[in-house]
Amino acid sequence: MFTFTSLLGAQSESSASQSLLELDGGVKVLIDVGWDETFDVGKLKELEKQVPTLSIILLTHATVAHLAAFAHCCKHFPLFSRIPVYATLPVISLGRTLLQDLYASTPLSATIIPASALSEASYSYSQTVSSNKDANILLQPPSSEEIASYFALIHPLKYSQPHQPIPSPSSPPLNGLTITAYNAGHTLGGTIWHIQHGLESIVHAVDWNQARENVLAGAAWLGGAGAGGAEVIEQLRKPTALICSSRGGERNALPGGRAKRDELLLEMIKSSVSQGGIVLIPTDSSARVLELAYLLEHAWRTEAKDDDSPLRSSRLYLASKNIGATMRYTRSMLEWMDDAIIREFEANAGLQQKETGPQSSGNSKSGSSAGPFDFKHLRLLERRGQIDRILGQTDSLGRSVGKVILASDTSLEWGFSRNVLKSIADDSRNLIILTERLGKPEGDAKTGLARTLWSWWEERQNGVLSETTKSGVTIERINSGGRQVELQHAKRVALEGNELNVYQQWLATQRQLQNTLLSGGTTSLESSADVVDDASSDSSSDSDDSETEQQGKSLNISATMGQANRKKIGLSDEDLGVNVLIRRKDVFDYDVRGKKGREKMFPLSIRRKRNDDFGELIRPEDFLRAEERDEVDGQDMRQPNKHDTRDTFGKKRKWEEPQHDRQMTNGDHKRQQTSRNQRDSIDLADMSPGPEDDASEDEGADAVDAVAESSPSKAIFSTEALTLNVRIGFVDFAGLHDKRSLQMLIPLIQPRKLILVGGMKDETLALAVDCRKLLVAQLGSSESTIDVYTPEVGAVVDASVDTNAWAVxxxxxxxxxxxWQKVKDLRIATLxxxxxxxxxxxxxxxxxxxxxxxxxxxxxxxxxxxxxxxxxxxxxxxxxxxxxxxxxxxxxxxxSVAQPLQVGDLRLADLRKIMLASSHTAEFKGEGTLLIDGSVIVRKTGTGRIEVESIGLATSMGPGIGHGSTFYAVKNMIYQGLAVVK
Structure with a gap:
């Protein structure tokens, strides 16, 4: 059994991607935890419901559309951080810096607490709403250290490495589930996932690129860069289900390929900076920015030697909050890039050693040679003050100096790109270059700034400026014509007065609700020292976690609240679920029909004794004398409301216990907090590095913002009308598949079922029609037998394999x-x-x-x-x-009737290697045809049948009909590659 559900990104203008795969036995696999620039917590509600039943999580790309909600889910969704997560090393490293940049750039990334949750927790919130319309109280965002700790939990994988993952504590057994990552070619470490579970062979390929780029090799469908194969690799061929993105399905590739694209970008930049203009290129901060940074840095290296080039006198910048860490991680992951990058690095290393000598420590930036990502011309900016200074720079005559600024983010809704655009908007010499196509919002969806500029590019209302350069390249730029856009700004302000009381009541309600729902279940946290939940035995057993780490962690439970007053929470039997058996008196029956996961099991945790190196832990309260039992844990049992803090130093304060009752000095608390941070984070010092440039004088302002983020706060919105006179250009640097790639590869993959997601409605439906026709022509069957699904968000698709299997x-x-005979990883026998x-x-x-x-x-x-x-x-x-x-x-x-049976699938590429190793000549002649020694032809049909033909000529190995002829040698090699079962 295999069902697919798109939680986000199917037939939608949103670029966010979330896919849920449910396999036989109740195994659920979540692929991607994406979000979009709106940071709407309502889009995560469906994911929130699935968290208790998830088995594993897979991440594909280090982009906002694929993992922006990861840190939010880890902090605010209980049990989410216990689910095993798998990704490649670049996705882990670059995803960490992306989210640190995201949460440091915009307060909206913390998300606004829904008004319904606040009204349930506090009666006074209704008065706040009536007077202030909406409080816009923010959740506490994860800190940089917390984000690093979340990503440290992800299990790194390598390409083409089959792995059997471990399930989550609440998951059923995975029964041999195997996951394998393959290169997607879209981002560094981007992944095409192959999932094997029983008879189901599922390929999840969302956002991939078959074309080879400057930094990234093409997708691994045909074997990757340098393979030169004409067939899809065996592991990705003929899956039972192919999940493919339809974004770009109607886009035709630029004639001339990558070289033409790069030349178009550089000519557009030269045309603007030669007039003293500023070029803004909005981009992401961890994925596609690497391709742009590499291209522009090497263009400046080449043009710096040309006296007539406008790039020689121009400046190149890259602005992002955490770009220094991103580039340091990038320099350590060259093996994940294209082979040309590795050769360039090795050549530069050898040249530098020859110039400086083996005894020199060598600074690659200062020498005449530099590595692929050792920037000699590109300057990294991480602070707002640095950007303001470079925007005001002029030459000795007071004229503006040409500048090119790469800035995050592509959406222009957050990051430095928004600030730069405001500064350059009024000058027609300036240029903003869009690097991705953006869909139009549907319905009442908010129109972002980048979408607005893209709509202007398509409309071309105010005229087009066309220019043919010396090299014959025609570039087009659109005039803004003084049109206005409305910018919305969000500012973080500390809570005070009634709003602070509302937030504290909501926080208390969430804490009590979490303890109520989780107590007694298999995931409850035991307060006794002698037992520990088996599900959490592998995690840390320290009980001194900071209280701020728990704030808002139970947001997903607020939807299950029934009627709750301000003093006591009342939960219905439906809210308690199976826990009603232990939370209610005189309740002994619970209907489990139609339930799944933990709802079908009695809520009894498997407990075991907690031991250390010296044996079983000792509970001091078990050895108290009679006169000592009146006072336990610093609590005078005869006076329940009076606390004694003599024996409670270092223990966690109870939720009901006031802060002033804890006799702990601030200095002691700070020392405890420091030691805990040093113990819990081994390498967190490297996770938040400073900029590569010298620190600017605006460090104090950043420190003030950091303090504000750690306290309860709300968002205050303001609008601003911005008049645009800049020109708009477009060069496609999205790095996604085009129409030709999809139409060429999908018939070669030959999936039994095709599921199209991740695109607009029109392009998804159009691609489905084309794919259905191509598969009919490839397989020679009718259109009714080809299963092509185009699900919408929330729709469940049953894509189970059409195979009859019996257990005997x-x-x-x-x-x-x-x-028994062994065939690859299997053992087979006939009977x-x-x-x-x-x-x-x-x-x-x-x-x-x-x-x-x-x-x-x-x-x-x-x-x-x-x-x-x-x-x-x-x-x-x-x-x-x-x-x-x-x-x-x-x-x-x-x-007497039984005949031998050949089992296996022989690839012609493997047969060619074997024949070449046996001193034969072998070469491909056309698709699916191998010519050996010029006399024997081996063909492989679409159904897997192998045909061997010979003209019967004698060769150097013997006569054409002899035992040593090429014909019989080829047949013997074919039989050796198959298992003959008798």
């Missing part, structure tokens, strides 16, 4: 006669047997049977029915189909 029981005598039905008694265990007999004997006194009959009646009789050996009279008749 083999007798011991038959098993002894089987001859001829007789099918019969046998009855299997599922008898209870001896110990359980004895207990039941004693219980029935005690309860059945005076009853006429003996207890032994009751036990015997509880024994189940199950009919199981069984295969047994054939009788001797039937075995002789079937033995």
């Amino acid at each position: 029981r083999l007798t011991s005598a038959l098993v002894k006669q089987l001859t 001829t047997a007789r099918l019969e039905s046998s009855v299997v008694d599922s008898e209870p265990d001896t110990e359980e049977s004895n207990k039941k007999q004693k219980l029935l004997k005690a309860e059945g006194e005076g009853d006429e029915t003996p207890s032994s009959e009751l036990v015997r009646s509880s024994t189940a009789h199950i009919e199981v189909p069984t295969l047994d050996i054939l009788p001797s009279n039937m075995a002789s008749a079937t033995r």
Whole structure:
């Protein structure tokens, strides 16, 4: 069984991607935790419902659309951080810096607490709403250290490395689930996921690029860069289901490919900076920015030697809050890039060693040679003050100096790109270059600034400025014409007065609700020192976590609140679920029909003793004398409201306990906090590095902002009308597949079922029609037999494999006669047997049977029915189909009919390598045809059938009909690549 549900990104203008795969046995796989520039917490509600039942999480790209909500879910969704997450090393490293940049750039990334949750927690919120319309109270955002700790939990994987993941504590067994990552070619470390589970072979390929770029190799469909294959690799060929993105399905590739694209960008930049203009290129801060930074840095290196080039006198900048860390991680991951980058690095390293000598420490930036990402011309900016200074720079005559600024983010809704655009908006010499196509918002969706500029580019209302350069390249720029856009600014302000009380009441409600719902379940946190929940035994057992780490962590439970007053929470039986068996008195029955996961199990945690190197932990309260039992844990039991802090130093303050009752000095608390941070984070010092440039004088302002983020706050919005006179250009640097790539590769992949997600509605439906026609022509079947699905958000697609499989029981005598042969990772055997039905008694265990007999004997006194009959009646009789050996009279008749069977799938590329190693000549002649020694042709049809033809000519190995001919040599090699089962 396999069902697919798109939680975000299907037939939608939103670029966010979230996919849910449910496999046989209740195994659920979440692929991507994406978000968009709106940071709407309402878009995560469906994901929030699925968290308790998820088995594993897979991440594909280090972009906002694929993992922007990861830190939010870890901080505010209980149990989310316990789910195993898998990704490649670049996605982990670059995703960490992306989210640190995101949360440092905009207060809206913290998300606004829904008004419904506040009104349920506090009656006074209704008065606040009536007076202030909306409080816009913010959740506490994760700190930089917390984001680093979340990403430290992700399990790194390498390309082409099959891995059997571990399930989450609440997940059913995975039953041999295998995941494998392949290069997607869109971002550094971007992944095409192959998931194998039983008979299901699923390929998840969202946002991939087959074309080779400056930094990234193409996708691994045909074997990656340098493979030169004409067939899709075996691991990704003929999956039972292919999940593919439709974004770019109607886009035609630029004639001339990558070289033409790069030349178009550089000519557009030269045309603007030669007039003293400023060029703004909005981009992301961790993924596609690497391609742009590499291209522009090497263009400046080349043009710096040309006296007539306008780039020589121009400046190049890259602005992002955490770009220094991003580039340091990038320099350490060159092996994930294209082979040309590795060769460039090795050549520059050898040249530098030859120039400076082996004894020199060598600064690659100062020498004549530099590595691929050792920037000699590109300057990194991480602070607002640095950007303001470079925007005001002029030459000795007071004229503006040409500048090119790469700034985050592409959406222009947050980051430095928004600030730069405001500064350059009034000058027509300036230019903003869009690097991605953006869809138009649907319905009442908010129109972002980048979408507005893209709509202007498509409309071309105020005229187009076309220019042909010396190299013959025609560039087009659109005039803004003084049109106005409305900018909305969000400012973080500390809470005070009634709003602070509302927030504290909401926070208290969430804490109490979390403790109520999680107590008694398999994921509850035990307060006793002698037991520990088995589900959380692998995690840290320290109980001194900071209180701020828990704030707002139960936001997802607020939707399940029934009627709650200000003093006591009342939960209905539906809210408690299966926990009603232990939370309610005189409740002994619970209907589990139609339930899944933990809702079908009795809420009893498996407990075990907690030991250390010296044995079982000692509970001091078990050894108290009678006169000491009146005071336990610093609490005078005779006076419950009076606390004694003599023995509670270093312990966590209870939620109901006031802060002033804890006799702990600020200095002691700070020392504890410092030591805890040093213990919990081994390498967090490297996670938030400073900029590569010298620190600017605006460090104090950043420190003030950081303090504000750690306190309860709200968002205040203001609007501003901005008049635009800048020109708008477009060069496609999205790095996504185009129409030709999709139409060429999908028939070669030959999926049994095709699911299209991740695109606008029109392009998704259009691509579905094209793919259906292509697959019909490839497979030679009717359109009705081709399954192409185009689900919408929330729709469930049943894409199970159309295979009939049965489970049978083999007798011991038959098993002894089987001859097993190994085919790749499998062991197979043929058998001829007789099918019969046998009855299997599922008898209870001896110990359980004895207990039941004693219980029935005690309860059945005076009853006429003996207890032994009751036990015997509880024994189940199950009919199981069984295969047994054939009788001797039937075995002789079937033995003469049986024929040998060849099992396996031989690839022509492998056969070519084998023949070349055996001193034969072998070359491909057309698609699916291999010519060996000029006399033997080997063809492989679409159904997998291998055909061998020979013209019968003699060769150096012997006569054409002899045993040593090429024909028989090829046949022997083919048989060696297959398993012959008799």
